[in-house]
Amino acid sequence: MxxxxxxxxxxxxxxxxxxxxxxxxxxxxxxxxxxxxxxxxxxxxxxxxxxxxxxxxxxxxxxxxxxxxxxxxxxxxxxxxxxxxxxxxxxxxxxxxxxxxxxxxxxxxxxxxxxxxxxxxxxxxxxxSADGRELDAGELVMLPGPDADPALRARLNAALDQAGSEAARAAS
Amino acid sequence: MxxxxxxxxxxxxxxxxxxxxxxxxxxxxxxxxxxxxxxxxxxxxxxxxxxxxxxxxxxxxxxxxxxxxxxxxxxxxxxxxxxxxxxxxxxxxxxxxxxxxxxxxxxxxxxxxxxxxxxxxxxxxxxxSADGRELDAGELVMLPGPDADPALRARLNAALDQAGSEAARAAS
DNA sequence: CAAGTAAGTTGCAAAACGCAACCGGGCTAC
DNA sequence: GTAGCCCGGTTGCGTTTTGCAACTTACTTG
Structure with missing residues (x-):
C-alpha cells in the first residue's frame, strides 16, 4: 500500500x-x-x-x-x-x-x-445537520472544498454526476 | 497481525x-x-x-x-x-x-x-451526553458492559484503577 | 465469428510482519 | 562498586501479505 x-x-x-x-x-x-x-x-x-x-x-x-x-x-x-x-x-x-x-x-x-x-x-x-437534526447517509452529499486538488475535485464531481443520473433514471 | x-x-x-x-x-x-x-x-x-x-x-x-x-x-x-x-x-x-x-x-x-x-x-x-451536552474525552470513562469477556473486563477495570490512583496521586 | 470487456486467478518478486536473541544504559541490592 | 535485573530498543531471519503482470473464463458487441 x-x-x-x-x-x-x-x-x-x-x-x-x-x-x-x-x-x-x-x-x-x-x-x-x-x-x-x-x-x-x-x-x-x-x-x-x-x-x-x-x-x-x-x-x-x-x-x-x-x-x-x-x-x-x-x-x-x-x-x-x-x-x-x-x-x-x-x-x-x-x-x-x-x-x-x-x-x-x-x-x-x-x-x-x-x-x-x-x-x-x-x-x-x-x-x-447545521440546525441539529440527525441525518442519514442518504441525506448527505460530499462536495469538493476550497482546498480539494484537481483529482479529488474531479472524483467528487463525478460522484455527484453519477448520483444525479441515477436519480434521473429512477425518476423516469 | x-x-x-x-x-x-x-x-x-x-x-x-x-x-x-x-x-x-x-x-x-x-x-x-x-x-x-x-x-x-x-x-x-x-x-x-x-x-x-x-x-x-x-x-x-x-x-x-x-x-x-x-x-x-x-x-x-x-x-x-x-x-x-x-x-x-x-x-x-x-x-x-x-x-x-x-x-x-x-x-x-x-x-x-x-x-x-x-x-x-x-x-x-x-x-x-445522554441529555445532549457535548463531551470531551476527559469527561468519559469506559466500563465493561454486560457482555464483556473476562479479559476485556479485567483490562477496563485495570484502566479504571489506574485512573483512580493517578487522580489520588494528583490530589495528594 | 472475431474482437473486446468484465471479473477473477495465478505466479513471482518485494515489502511488511512476527519472533527470538542480543544490546546498552540505568537502577537496585548487597 | 559490581552483579544482576529491567527497560526500551535493534538485529537477523523466516513467514505472510502485498503489488504487478500475464493469463483465464464467461459474456457481449459488431
Missing part, C-alpha cells in the same frame, strides 16, 4: 488510512486512551512484537498523535502520551466501537461509554 | 481493526459511498491491485458490509453495494475525515459534507 494509494489526491480518508490503516495503530491509540504509556505496557497488553511497536510509536509520534517523554524518576522508562490531536480521535474510536458492537459478530454490548460526572451512558455518535 | 491480536477478548475496537485495519478496506468503503459499485470502478479509481481488491471485496461481503449482485443487464458485471451495516459506517468515515482535515497535514478543507436538502454543511461529529 505504502507506495501506491496516491489514490485521489489529498483525500482526507486516504491520508488517515495511510497513517492508521494497519492492524495495530488504532489498538495503540485505544490502549493510550485506557491509560497505557510505557513501551512495556503497550507490548504486554497488546501482545505486539517489539520492533513493530517501536515502528508504530515512532510513526504516531511523528504524526503528532503521541508525545514521547523520558521519565524523570526512572530514566529507563519512556512515556508515550496522547497529544491534543490524539485525544481528538476519541469520537472516531467511539463511533467505531459503537458500530462494531451493532454490526459485527454477535451484537454484544461489551464496552459502555459513560459520562464520568453523571454515570449516564452517552448517545450513539450521529451525523447532525 | 492476523494470527495474533486476540488482544483483549471481545474488544470492539479489536474486532473492527481486524476487519478494516488495512490500507484498502476503508478506501473501498469510501468509494462505495461515492457511488462505485463495479469491480472495475474500484480498481481504476483506487489504483488497487486486482487480486487484493478481490480479497477485500470478499472480506467485506463476508462481513456483511457489501452485497454482491450480478447485474441483470450485463451478466459480466458484478455490483457491490453497501448494505445497511455498511452505510452505518458513514459517521465513522465522516469523523475520520473531519479529524484528518483538522489534525493531519496542512489543515486543508478539501471535502465538504453538506445536507442535500438544505445545502448546509453538517456539524463536526461529537460525543454527546
Amino acid at each position: 505504502s507506495k501506491s494509494n496516491p489514490c485521489q489526491g489529498n483525500c482526507p480518508i486516504a491520508r488517515v488510512t495511510a497513517l492508521l490503516g494497519d492492524g495495530w495503530s488504532l489498538m495503540i491509540i485505544r490502549e493510550a486512551f485506557l491509560g497505557s504509556g510505557k513501551f512495556n505496557e503497550f507490548e504486554r497488553r497488546l501482545g505486539i512484537a517489539r520492533n513493530i511497536l517501536t515502528n508504530r510509536l515512532r510513526k504516531l509520534v511523528g504524526a503528532g498523535l503521541l508525545k514521547r517523554r523520558e521519565s524523570e524518576t526512572d530514566r529507563r522508562v519512556v512515556e508515550y502520551r496522547l497529544t491534543a490531536a490524539g485525544r481528538a480521535l476519541f469520537p472516531v474510536l467511539i463511533a467505531l466501537s459503537q458500530w462494531s458492537e451493532q454490526h459485527l459478530g454477535d451484537c454484544s454490548h461489551s464496552v459502555r461509554y459513560v459520562e464520568r460526572a453523571t454515570g449516564e451512558e452517552i448517545r450513539p455518535i450521529r451525523v447532525v | 492476523s494470527k495474533s491480536n486476540p488482544c483483549q477478548g471481545n474488544c470492539p475496537i479489536a474486532r473492527v481493526t481486524a476487519l478494516l485495519g488495512d490500507g484498502w478496506s476503508l478506501m473501498i468503503i469510501r468509494e462505495a459511498f461515492l457511488g462505485s459499485g463495479k469491480f472495475n470502478e474500484f480498481e481504476r479509481r483506487l489504483g488497487i491491485a486486482r487480486n487484493i481488491l478481490t480479497n477485500r471485496l470478499r472480506k467485506l461481503v463476508g462481513a456483511g458490509l457489501l452485497k454482491r449482485r450480478e447485474s441483470e443487464t450485463d451478466r459480466r458485471v458484478v455490483e457491490y453495494r453497501l448494505t445497511a451495516a455498511g452505510r452505518a459506517l458513514f459517521p465513522v468515515l465522516i469523523a475520520l475525515s473531519q479529524w484528518s482535515e483538522q489534525h493531519l497535514g496542512d489543515c486543508s478543507h478539501s471535502v465538504r459534507y453538506v445536507e442535500r436538502a438544505t445545502g448546509e454543511e453538517i456539524r463536526p461529529i461529537r460525543v454527546v
